[in-house]
Amino acid sequence: MNKAITDGLVLMPPPFSAGLNLWSRGDGTPGSGSYQGQANAALVSNDQDFAGCLELQKTEAAQKLRSFAQTPIQAGLYLRVTVRVKAVAGNLPSVRIAAWAGDIGGANVAAVVQAGPAVALTTYGEVVTVSAIIARGSRQGVDLPWGTVPVYAHVGLDLTGANGGIVRIDDIVVEDVTNIFIRKLMDWVDVRDYGALGNGTTDDTVSFLAADADAQGREVLVPSGVFRLNSDVTINNRIRFEGTLSMPANRKLTLTRNFDLDSYGQAFGTEIEGFRRALQALFYFTDHVTLDLSGRRVDLSEPIDVAALSGLTNFSTRRVIRNGQLNAVGGPAWATEEVTSVATYSIAAPTTLTGVANVANVPVGALVIGTGVGREVYVRSKNIAAGTVELSQPLWGAVGTRPYTFRRFKYLLDFGGFDQLSRFEFEDMEFNCVGNCSGVLLPLSGSTQRFMSCTFNRPVDRAITSTGSGCQGMFVDMCQFLSNEQSIPAADRTTIAMNVQANDVKLRNNRIVRFAHFAVVNGTGHLIHANHFFQGDSEVAGVRRAGLILTQTNVSTVVTGNYIDNCFIEWGNEHDPTPEFNNEFSFGGLNIVGNVFIASNTSSAFRWIVVKPYGPGHFLNGFSMTGNSFRVFNAVVDRVELLDTSIATLDFTRTRNVQVEGNSYNQVSQTIMNPVIVAHTQNTAADTWNVSATTLIPFGGRVRMVESVVPEGPITTAGGTARYPFPNAQPGTGGQGNEAQLRWGEAVRGKVTVRMRMDQP
Known part of the structure; x- marks a missing residue:
């Protein structure tokens, strides 16, 4: 490269023969002699x-000779000034x-x-030749x-x-003489050529920006050394790191052509710092929506507080992290915080604890445990001055x-510091908790977070946690959840794969292995499709636990095409501050369609479908x-369904x-159906026939309606004379209401098929 040729730069000062008026005895500046x-x-x-x-x-201590002409100094330009003297x-x-x-x-x-x-x-x-090289870059030989x-510059010499x-x-x-330093036709620029020192202390920000501006599609080279950048830096060309960077924690590096973990790891010397810096930039960089790991x-030795890292509490633009593994390295930073405190609860403020002792020490995002507290209730916020704690759900039985x-x-990733975060996605990620920590804590509020083809490996407490409405419209698709408690009997497990606090969640095509529960789900409008969740163990006649727990009465939810293995669906209203029926929607809107339910080596008392009302008066x-x-x-097993009446029953x-x-x-042993179809044979002529649904009615319900009565063969008197009457029906008779009476108006006998229902339209 020769800029005198390529850029038309005038580098040479005039010859002395052109006149000594062109040469200064001072600095060469206008007005000097x-x-x-x-x-x-x-x-x-x-x-x-x-x-x-x-x-x-020579008449002065330092006899100066300078050209009045200005010789240009540019980035990437190396000038050799040579003079022969005698x-x-x-x-x-x-x-x-x-x-x-x-x-x-x-100046x-x-x-x-x-x-x-x-x-x-x-x-x-x-004749002695004297020379020196002038350049912006600090390189050997300059x-x-x-x-x-x-x-x-005003070039010249001193005597x-x-x-x-x-x-x-x-x-x-x-x-x-740029070719001495940089080969011809180079496809990169070196930040040292723009003044970067790489000594770890001098701010090289300006040099990096100048190199990037001059690259124009070429690669920017960061050579060996530690380069300090004290400001936000965006590099718009490809960049290659042989050295590393040092930046304040609140300053961002944005690599628009190398937005991946490899580049950031090389830039900051370690993959953990590279990941932190890349994740930080992800929230500010608009040209890329995806961070590729x-x-x-x-390897993470402590949780990453994503809100603190980004410096934001609200963000709603789609962002994606994909193609990598976050691995928890054991250490004290993963230890669970636990605080016990006395507090007061009233249904007048159903999501608030008041008079909380030691409230300053109650961690936001903590699971709340106590008598009358439903599962997966978390601390949303706290008010130290008022001594109150805001809860993610009401408590069903904790008044006082x-x-x-x-x-x-x-x-591993804690988004709990976000007041609002939407459209954050993970693809092809492994959250390798290895029994040290949990996976992901969702933001306090937001919508349409997405986990696609991810693996949660051995979370110690939870894989995905929602402490508010940050799970609204969440997608969890084609993910695998591997428990840290696979060798433990099901009855002793504590780990939960995920919980849901809001509406419209899609759980699809996931595989969940031996957790205490697959999902504790509040809210409505969920689609739970084609998941395989199994929770068995090697115990003889082992106790089984709920895989899917629905905590609201009217769920408007479809559970379809799942493989439900050695666990059951539990449907209750444990997040209701007034769990008794109070003219609200009662248990409804649940569609369990086309699933495969299996169990093995379990007790005969095991059931796959359990309804558990937490207060009286509710009904299907x-x-x-x-x-x-x-x-x-x-x-x-005796039957497939159960009404848990440990607290209340259904009407x-x-x-x-x-x-x-x-x-x-x-x-x-016992199938169930509704409508119940019973073939009743009356061998002794009677005016009233008692037709029993026995234990065919789901959940031990009663007969509320007789849809049809169809005789099979003749209806006859005791003497064998055929009769053609049509009986009236009285449903809900018998001691348990599981019978219907057919009244013929005379004593007759015969066989009928009766279609009865436990419900009415």
Whole structure:
């Protein structure tokens, strides 16, 4: 590269023969004196060594010679200033290349070196060549490294040493020697060529920005060294790191062409710091929505507080982290915080604890444990001055003052500091908790977070936690959840794969292995499809636990196409501050369709569908269980469903819109259905027939309606005379309400098929 050729730069000062008025005896700046007419300066045209030269007598301590012409100084330009001199009489001086550095405003940049190394003249008549290289870059071989501020120079030389000597000076030559430092046709620029020092302390921000601006599609090279950047830096060209960076924690590095973990890891020397810096930039960088972890593992020894890292509490633009592993390295930073405190609860403020002792120590995001507290209730916020704690859900049975335990788990990625965060996604990520920590804590509020093809490996407490409405519309698709408690009996497990606090969540095509529970789900409008969750163990006649827990009465939820293995669906209202029926929607809107239910080596008391009301007066009002397959291995269970009456029961006089049909049962003693179809044979003539649904009615309900009565063969009197009457029906008779009476108006006998229902439309 030669900018005198490629860019038309005028580098050479004028020859002395053009006139000594063009040469300054000062700095070369306008107004400084020239050598025109000076007694100690003359032009010599017939010197045997020089075609034409300046003869100069040294009369000052540092005799200056500078060109009035301005020689440009540019980034990436290396200039060699060369002069040939000889002593002809008098004292022998020393000679050094010198140049006055000027900034864009015409002022001298006094901080830079403006004179090269001195060369002593030792013999009269000997031609001595003196040179020095001037450049912005601080490289080996550069005598005058000027950085980014100077933009031009008045080049020349100084005579130093004793006065009185006479020297002759050939024309000063300025040439572009950039090729000495940078090969021709290079496809990169080096930040050192723009003044970067890489000493770990000097701020190299300006040099990095200048190199990036000049690259114009070429790669920016960061050579070995530690380069300090004290400001936000955006690099718009590709960049390669041989050295590393040092930046304040609140400053951002944005690599627009290398937005991946490999590049950030190289930039900051470690993958953990690279990940932190890349994640920080993700919230500010608009050209990329995805941070690629390059298929690499990032070892974390402590949780990453994403809100604190980003400096934000609200963000709603789609962002994605993909293709890597976050690995928890054991250490004290993962220890669960636990605080016990006394507080008061009232249904007048259903999501608030008041009078909380030691409230300052209650961690936000902590799980709340206590009598009358439903599962997966968390601390949303606290008010120290008021002594209150805001809860994610109401408490079903905690009115009064009592102790509570607050347990704050630690997560690989903690988004709990976000008041609002939406559309944050993970793809092809492994959250490798390895029994040290939990996976991801969702933001306090927000919508449509997404986990796609992720693996949660051995979370110690939770894989995904919601402490508020940050799970609204969440997608969890094609993920695998591997428990840290796989060898522990199901009854002793404590780890939960996830919980849901809001509405419209999609859980699809996931595989969940041996957790205490797959999901504790509040809210409505959920789609739970094609998941395989299994929670068995090797215990003989082992106790099984709920896989899917629904905590609201009217759920408007579809559970379809799942493989539900050695666990059950539990449906209750434990997040209701007034759990008794109070003219709200009761248990309804649940559709369990086309699932495979299995169990093995379990107790005969095991059930796959459990309804558990936490207060009296509730009833079924819209429930469908159709097309499912129930099968038991190495055991027999009594039936598939259960009404848990440990707290309250259902009012079966109000049951409506229940559909239980088309299911298959293997190794199940009692099938269930609604409508119930009974073939009744009356061998003794009677006016009233009592037709029993026995235990076919789901959940032990009662008969509320007789849909049809169809005789099979003749209805006859005791004497065998055929009769053609049509009976009236009285549903809900018998001690348990599971019978219907058919009243014929006379004593008859025969066989009928009766279709009865536990509900009414």
